[in-house]
Amino acid sequence: MKLILTQQVSGLGEPGDVVEVKDGYGRNYLVPRGLALRWTRGAQREVDSIKKARSAREIATLEQANEIADRLRGLKVTLRTRTGSGGRLFGAVTAADIVDAVKDAGGPDLDKRRVEVRNPIKTVGDHQVAVRLHPEVSATIKLNVAAA
Structure with missing residues (x-):
């Protein structure tokens, strides 16, 4: 087909x-x-x-993608969200939430479709999130989810 x-x-x-x-x-x-x-x-x-x-x-060149990846690697991203008892979130962290948190932390503007959340983030703590910037370049964001 x-x-x-x-x-x-x-x-x-x-x-x-x-x-x-x-x-x-x-x-x-x-x-x-x-x-x-x-x-x-x-x-x-x-x-x-x-x-x-x-x-x-789209990110135009490989150099531009590498530059953005370097900026993301050095960035500390904290996302504050509502939690229930035991550190469980109400719902899950979405790609749009992550993009907003990166922007608030002083990082570059990202396309939410480029953020890969492999396992749903439903608890507070540190998490790793992959971002595909270019077919040859991907970066990992260290995300700290904290109670609001």
Whole structure:
């Protein structure tokens, strides 16, 4: 099955990429979740617009990505949030919360789609969060979640 990705899918591609996947994966997972569209001849215009939007917000060069990664490595990020008894959070920390905390700590503006929260953050304490800045560069943010 030939699909056009509308969002970044780890291990598959970036938005705007035309990919070939097995029918069940495309029909049952990617398309219903809005991660991809079925490819048609007329969809090429859609691919072009997605790639144009991606290039506008993408980190342009490898040097720029390395510079941002260095800034993130030296940054101490603290996120204050409401907690219940035992240090459990009400809900979980989202990628948008992390982006806001990085900006408040004096870090660079990040795209929340680039932040990878592999395991939901639901407790106070220190956590590690990965950020994909470029296909070849990723950085790790040391995040301290504290009670408000």
